[in-house]
Amino acid sequence: FTTHTPVPAGHDAFPESMIRQYMGHYPDRLGITWEQFINLGKTNPNDPNEKFSMSFLACNLSQEVNGVSWLHGEVSKDILGGMWPGYFKDELHIGYVTNGVHFFTWCAANLQRLYAKYFPEGFSLPDYSIPAWQKVHEIPDSELWAERLVLKNKLIAHVKKRVSDPAHFRFDSPVQLIRIHESLKPDVLTIGFARRFATYKRAHLLFTNLDRLDAIVNNPERPVQFLFAGKAHPNDKPGQDLIKRIVEVAAMPRFAGKVIFLQNYDMELARRMVQGVDIWLNTPTRPLEASGTSGEKAVMNGTMHFSVLDGWWVEGYHEGGGWKLPMERTFEDQNFQNELDAELIYTTIENDIVPKYYNRSTDNVPHEWVEAIKVCLADIAPNFTTNRMLTDYQERFYGKLYERNTHMRADDFRMAREIAAWKRKVSNAWDKVRIVSAQRIDMGKEAILIGHSYNVEVVVDIDGLKADDIGVEMIMADQIDDGNNVKVVAKRELKLERQEGSLAFYRIASTPDTTGSFDIAIRVFPKNAKLPHRMDFALVKWA
Template sequence: MKIKVSNVNTPNWKDVNVKSHIPAELEKLSELARNIWWAWNYEATELFRDLDPVIWKEVGQNPVLLLERMSYAKLEALANDKVILRRLDAVYSKFRNYMDVEPDKKRPSVAYFSMEYGLTHVLKIYSGGLGVLAGDYLKEASDSNVDMCGVGFLYRYGYFTQTLSMDGQQIANYEAQNFGQLPIDRVLDENGNQVIVDVPYLDYYVHAYVWRVNVGRVSLYLLDTDNDMNSEFDRRITHQLYGGDWENRLKQEILLGIGGILTLKKLGIKKDIYHCNEGHAALINVQRICDYVAEGLTYDQAIELVRASSLYTVHTPVPAGHDYFDEGLFGKYMGGYPQRMGISWDDLMDLGRNNPGDKGERFCMSIFACNTSQEVNGVSWLHGKVSQEMFAPIWKGYFPEEMHVGYVTNGVHFPTWSATEWKQLYAAHFDENFWFDQSNPKIWEAIYDVPDEEIWKTRMQMKNKLIDFVRKQYRETWLKNQGDPSRIVSLLDKINPNALLIGFGRRFATYKRAHLLFTDLDRLAKIVNNPDYPVQFLYTGKAHPHDGAGQGLIKKIIEISRRPEFLGKIIFLENYDMQLARRLISGVDIWLNTPTRPLEASGTSGEKALMNGVVNFSVLDGWWLEGYREGAGWALTEKRTYQNQEYQDQLDAATIYSVLEQEILPLFYARNKKGYSEGWVRTIKNSIAQIAPHYTMKRQLDDYYKKFYNKEADRFKMLAANDYAKAKEIAAWKEQVVEKWDSIEVVSSEKTEELVKGSIESGKEYTITYVIDEKGLDDAIGLELVTTHAGQDGKQHIYSVEPFQVVKKEGTLYTFQVKHKLENAGSFKVAYRMFPKNQDLPHRQDFCYVRWFY
């Protein structure tokens, strides 16, 4: 018998899911791990860390994965560790006391929609500032105990992880997330199956699993299309944040808007206000209109209700930053919706156009959001003004400064972004109600009573922690890239923990001007190599994978940092994420921000630094235009000197160098006998006391309620009462105005010859009379005299608006009269504006019918 060399069959593998066996004494850990309350409560994260510091580091500070990785023996040992159990009881008691409070039902409830959320670096569903803001917002909603939920996506790959080659080339790595190892839960139906939402895309459905993130008391619902029910192409919808082509982007925005509303319906969730965070979520109002029409309302009635309960927040400062879709592509997936909305295809397209009826104009999500939301806001005072200009073409007949577009300046979630050391300092010296009243400036003034030495010691402690991290990370990156080991030793030796440390962390878009510091390399070299006043710069940031200019800028900065004169003085850290951001904004001495004016909508990294005693040095743009106080930081003027951007860059760079040399460095190094700078500590205290209370996320949340949520909720209740009686009444009134608008007639006018010729005297009063036939509209017309003058920008701006009064009525004829007087001499333009008026409208742009005449 011949013996065979081998005889092996194919193994029949069976998937086995081995769950961690958590001893009963440690069950509370599982509950804590699955609510990211731990992300802003340091007692919880320190507890998880101390369970096993080695594994904690290996799993990237992910408590769910930590519990999964720990051995049964280790868990059993911890179950018998009395110290750990006492700490667990204390943390869990704090958690339950927090969670068991009933939501505040007095304030309107809110559904918040965003393409990204930055909650923790563990959950990669964010890319930058927009997402971190949304994450902070949900955390503060939880802390403030308001009734809010969020809707977004569970990305398989999220945004990319950045690595840098030895020559400074950015490499984008997309790493798949294992959903079973994240602090998220499947949303289950009554039968224990995961909830699936079926979203119509014209002639087929996309099926999305629903997951939940417990953000303290707030639920964030995430949609996930990466499942076997969908085609290969539709599984990709939730693969990458801002990934794929424009077709995939449209699919994402349909899923977020229409799918988001369908998700809440399926879960039985109904809110008072629907808040659209950027135009990505604008299509929530398509589905909401469909739902009201399905109830039996007309489109005109439905849009009244939808507008009254919708808020659109814009973060983009330029028209090019908004999403536009070709009609053919938009119709490919949205062609079935007009019929369900009770309108035509052209009507739907026109809702997304500046110029209705212009077939050459693409559909813009932001314009659609403006047309279907009662309120619109920017994210700083200046950005509100920029947004008024940007959206002015939507509401023709009104000047930008007359727009209803408002603003709420962004803030930051204090418990997330303040380092543990600073939170402990504040807790020791501030009023005990500080955590619940963070926006109260009186409480923050207690910083002046904190001993200077304690402030300086805390700052140096955070700085040394950052320096240690930089040395370690930079060494690991250098060796990973096979860099010369002797050179890394030389570089690390040059890092001076006593030097002034300046941080710059940004998305590497060109308008952020990360290059500005490198405009004059000779002068920069003198500054960083001054033996009496040493300076070091830490840079970090990602460029979009399709942004060649941004990636080139990163490469250039890294190349400059390798020059002998800059070695160890300029360091670029890879993979800017929330974890790295927390280290930077608490460890540097100065936070530098140099955007092109006025393109920084808000900017919040400087606000985060502020909470940690870091001083800001920034262009007066975004939040810093409002926040800057003399003696509490440094600023570059908001005014442009040159229209030529290259010249402006050179001037701004020279200003930065001068301020560093003449003001910042002498102040920082003016040490007293105790070894610290009294002037620097005074600047820190001024910054914290005078600026910080105005830029907390609590203040931002309260502003949204005061400025928008409360009045929208009140108006919606008025419209919806008695089977939507008022909504139906307003819709009918608008229809009547539309029918008769073109037939309204100016019958006669009376003005002096001076007015007719356009030559009048200042200080003299003129009476102007118009008789208008309202064609039976019954006092539904308003008339006003609008005077404008040329501004420094060459554009016409409102000088005065004088309303006419009705002095006589005969049948359908109304006599309007105004007494007109200009106090100042000069050149003006004057015209008369007629408009429909109704006390139940929220503002003029709600019904933008205007007729000008003279």
């Protein structure tokens, strides 16, 4: 199961009454009870007030779960972790594969030809070579810059044609149209923002301080122009209000032709923009950007990314090849955070981006800017293609799922039947399992010292089960101040020493190797080598 968003609206949940209305016949078809069926979508079994979550259902019916970037995988552990209350966030089996985009679809044809001239092995299947992209540094600055200008001129021409077409652009007065044609120029630093207009993407951030924005776009020597495009969901009124605000600002005399909102956003316009603008701007609310593939499309065209360190940019950012806003929040109040981020955007544009773009040599080539493009292409772009993405899925998930599927199906599903029978046996006996005692058996109250070995013994009443059905482990975590934020630093499994009737004795000789203040607990869990991971059968008892 690949989860694609941390935004609550992306995780559908429905009342049990609605599920019963439309799917009441499913348990009979599956040969299970209604309670078994409905609990597949809940974290609290048999709670009639808890909604049936499609994401919980997907997790329960999947062996593997992943987010679409490293950070999204970590956030998904918070969102979905309640399904496995006996385990902490950093123990969960939720992984990640960062999204990638299709090189041949989104990379401009002229750049494909240029890359093929200098490093064809960088994207020739099946010998796809990420290190080969370092050869982009061998491309003469003037040659790379010339190809970038080709794309920018195409974008400007496309925009002018589009705003002249009543089917694609509505304006308040002919003056607005004239201003766009007069002001929009290929030699002006151009920043693009185009995507779905959801409120968490904060498209309005640039308009926090209109006077400061005015100074940036109307700088007589080093102007900047902004192109906006996108659509909001028909039922997303706040998203539609964001678009309305941008349209209002774009119509103001001081921003006419300098801030442009392009209507009827489609794939063709998206392709032109990611290929033709100089900077791709992204301003999501941390950490709600699961991945963000538009920026990946931009960087493979030498369009540098300027974004919050969220989604793919946490992994993609490389100093000298783009710009970032911090990943950590400064303020809990989102309005304060928005204001701070807006100021950081203005400052970065004024003090870093604009000087680097307009610093030209006698050949009118911005060599410092082109070097940044090369860093972007060599160190960022090749790591975010679908080729790399599919390789990661194969290595991290598909390969082992195929292998396990083969074992499960062998001998008329023998392994599957054995696991099911074992789970039934353990489930029926689990309430009787209890931890009788857990103690250090060879020391008094003296301090625990590094390098000294201490014996810990745990006695478990396993009435109805075999000793090898039970695992016992000692968990050490940084001292816990917040029960929702536990950092496990060590796990050590105890070995079965002997059995006396229904009592099983487990022991470990533990030698501390880290100083500090820690919390230690004993966890008892069902143990079976045939399970893919603990979350597959997450029964737990603690001491």
